[in-house]
Amino acid sequence: MELLVVGSVAYDSVETAAGKRDDMLGGSATHFSLAAALFAKPGLVAVIGNDFREEDTTLLREHGVELSGLTTANGPTFRWGGRYHEDMNGRDTLFTQLNVFESFQPRLEPIHQDASLVFLANIHPGLQQQVLDQVKSPGFVALDTMNLWIDIAKEDLTRVLQSVDGLFINDEEIRQLTGRRALVKAATDVQQLGVELVVVKRGEHGAIVFHGEDRFYVPAFPVDEVVDPTGAGDSFAGGFMGYLHQAGDVSNTTIRRAAVVGTIVASFCVEDFGTDRVSTLGMNEVRERYEAFEELVRFEPLKL
Amino acid sequence: MELLVVGSVAYDSVETAAGKRDDMLGGSATHFSLAAALFAKPGLVAVIGNDFREEDTTLLREHGVELSGLTTANGPTFRWGGRYHEDMNGRDTLFTQLNVFESFQPRLEPIHQDASLVFLANIHPGLQQQVLDQVKSPGFVALDTMNLWIDIAKEDLTRVLQSVDGLFINDEEIRQLTGRRALVKAATDVQQLGVELVVVKRGEHGAIVFHGEDRFYVPAFPVDEVVDPTGAGDSFAGGFMGYLHQAGDVSNTTIRRAAVVGTIVASFCVEDFGTDRVSTLGMNEVRERYEAFEELVRFEPLKL
Numbered sequence: 131m132e133l134l135v136v137g138s139v140a141y142d143s144v145e146t147a148a149g150k151r152d153d154m155l156g157g158s159a160t161h162f163s164l165a166a167a168l169f170a171k172p173g174l175v176a177v178i179g180n181d182f183r184e185e186d187t188t189l190l191r192e193h194g195v196e197l198s199g200l201t202t203a204n205g206p207t208f209r210w211g212g213r214y215h216e217d218m219n220g221r222d223t224l225f226t227q228l229n230v231f232e233s234f235q236p237r238l239e240p241i242h243q244d245a246s247l248v249f250l251a252n253i254h255p256g257l258q259q260q261v262l263d264q265v266k267s268p269g270f271v272a273l274d275t276m277n278l279w280i281d282i283a284k285e286d287l288t289r290v291l292q293s294v295d296g297l298f299i300n301d302e303e304i305r306q307l308t309g310r311r312a313l314v315k316a317a318t319d320v321q322q323l324g325v326e327l328v329v330v331k332r333g334e335h336g337a338i339v340f341h342g343e344d345r346f347y348v349p350a351f352p353v354d355e356v357v358d359p360t361g362a363g364d365s366f367a368g369g370f371m372g373y374l375h376q377a378g379d380v381s382n383t384t385i386r387r388a389a390v391v392g393t394i395v396a397s398f399c400v401e402d403f404g405t406d407r408v409s410t411l412g413m414n415e416v417r418e419r420y421e422a423f424e425e426l427v428r429f430e431p432l433k434l
Numbered sequence: 435m436e437l438l439v440v441g442s443v444a445y446d447s448v449e450t451a452a453g454k455r456d457d458m459l460g461g462s463a464t465h466f467s468l469a470a471a472l473f474a475k476p477g478l479v480a481v482i483g484n485d486f487r488e489e490d491t492t493l494l495r496e497h498g499v500e501l502s503g504l505t506t507a508n509g510p511t512f513r514w515g516g517r518y519h520e521d522m523n524g525r526d527t528l529f530t531q532l533n534v535f536e537s538f539q540p541r542l543e544p545i546h547q548d549a550s551l552v553f554l555a556n557i558h559p560g561l562q563q564q565v566l567d568q569v570k571s572p573g574f575v576a577l578d579t580m581n582l583w584i585d586i587a588k589e590d591l592t593r594v595l596q597s598v599d600g601l602f603i604n605d606e607e608i609r610q611l612t613g614r615r616a617l618v619k620a621a622t623d624v625q626q627l628g629v630e631l632v633v634v635k636r637g638e639h640g641a642i643v644f645h646g647e648d649r650f651y652v653p654a655f656p657v658d659e660v661v662d663p664t665g666a667g668d669s670f671a672g673g674f675m676g677y678l679h680q681a682g683d684v685s686n687t688t689i690r691r692a693a694v695v696g697t698i699v700a701s702f703c704v705e706d707f708g709t710d711r712v713s714t715l716g717m718n719e720v721r722e723r724y725e726a727f728e729e730l731v732r733f734e735p736l737k738l
Binding site for chain 2 (some may be wrong): 155215217224311312313314317332335336338345346347348349352354376377383386389390391403413417420425426427428429430431432433434
């Protein structure tokens with residue numbers, strides 16, 4: 131076990147312009163794991179309730195997700211409900227039931243303590259720190275966060291940022307975190323905390339990757355129809371970190387490829403509800419779409 | 435004279451987060467001409483009032499803009515005033531004084547009737563049609579438009595679209611024009627009118643170029659500070675059409691390069707108020723930034 135993710139496993143109820151689904155398998159660590167499982171056998175540290183469906187455990191296991199860190203607590207699984215706006219860019223949270231997640235205290239097995247790549251998905255930065263403190267000598271640690279933690283736990287978040295190598299964050303969140311409107315300045319502020327890699331996600335507009343001095347702009351892959359945006363960011367991160375794991379280095383070239391892989395996996399994610407698309411995704415499809423994407427953004431040197 | 439633009443020459447009063455300027459040289463045809471003048475000697479067809487400043491005529495002439503189609507009418511020059519929102523994405527129009535523009539009836543000189551490349555900048559589609567009817571056998575005609583004409587003159591706009599080769603339009607406008615939310619579907623609808631090239635401008639998020647079957651995604655070039663977004667779209671189109679003129683063909687390769695050139699010229703435009711930056715812009719700067727842009731979006735084939 132070399133790639134570890136800690137985060138939420140949830141049941142999501144989602145309404146979009148394309149339809150409505152209740153109690154789908156979801157959660158940040160779920161979406162991350164299934165995407166990363168294209169390239170690695172990620173270890174998943176999370177808590178589920180005793181209502182968690184056997185078929186969902188099976189699905190994760192059959193994708194090669196290592197489940198010794200998935201603990202079952204007494205009570206219902208974390209549930210989230212949301213409704214997306216017509217344009218799929220905004221959403222309203224309808225309910226958040228933390229349930230067993232409320233008292234989640236991640237404790238790592240020895241196998242997880244030796245992880246070399248770690249992704250701290252979107253949970254309270256205090257919990258992220260607690261996980262990080264248990265990993266012995268990680269090669270590369272990245273985290274995701276959200277506006278809620280910037281609001282209520284900014285100090286904790288700033289502290290954990292000082293010990294990680296990468297941050298995945300969306301444009302509005304990094305503006306909120308740094309108080310800077312210009313993304314380049316905001317990312318530079320975060321890098322000055324010691325975070326080498328800052329990935330600013332911009333939804334349908336793609337992502338900007340700041341890695342040391344290197345800057346990389348990647349548009350989103352255009353899909354015919356966005357069915358459900360839930361999990362896009364975690365699928366992006368899962369594809370990204372999974373690819374890093376497989377490549378075995380963090381050169382600029384690898385980081386850029388990883389960002390494109392993340393873009394591609396996220397583009398599949400949004401084409402169906404929940405995990406439906408990524409859980410049937412094959413590497414050939416990723417490779418084909420990567421090539422289509424190369425063609426979509428390619429241009430020749432200037433000839434005058 | 436082979437590249438012709440018809441549109442507005444105006445005095446703009448603009449407020450942005452970076453400051454406030456009154457009565458700056460502006461207008462769609464002005465911004466287009468100065469950008470296109472990097473590559474060609476564009477002919478400008480427009481009307482100005484008798485208050486038009488000698489120094490502004492001089493500026494255009496010294497940039498190689500051909501002014502025999504710039505007529506002076508009795509009355510004040512077209513004036514527009516606007517205030518940009520803090521984030522520079524939205525703006526409020528404070529006033530629009532059509533003045534001499536109200537009775538503008540473009541009549542082309544023989545030299546303009548022979549134009550091979552024509553850009554119909556953002557004016558009433560009826561006027562665009564009137565210009566087009568006077569050009570003998572243009573090789574390539576493109577037009578720009580705005581929400582106002584889609585609201586009040588959609589029939590005229592649809593008619594003129596049926597006789598042009600290219601449309602430059604922003605994302606919200608093409609959605610309004612076609613009633614389609616998905617940009618790919620919206621662009622396909624416009625192409626079915628016979629418009630081979632559809633360039634969907636997305637402001638700080640770049641542009642999508644649909645050319646026949648070819649699709650090209652180009653992000654915006656990130657500038658340190660946006661000072662004034664006015665004219666960005668027209669500078670984009672000016673760089674684009676100017677480059678087409680110089681290249682002498684409309685292959686996919688040329689169209690993609692033209693879109694990057696347009697992106698680069700627009701990125702300079704927004705770095706200062708009005709025409710201040712583009713009017714001092716040199717080809718070396720364009721070339722350098724084109725190369726920086728190549729580096730910003732480059733990635734290698736997937737290695738697994």
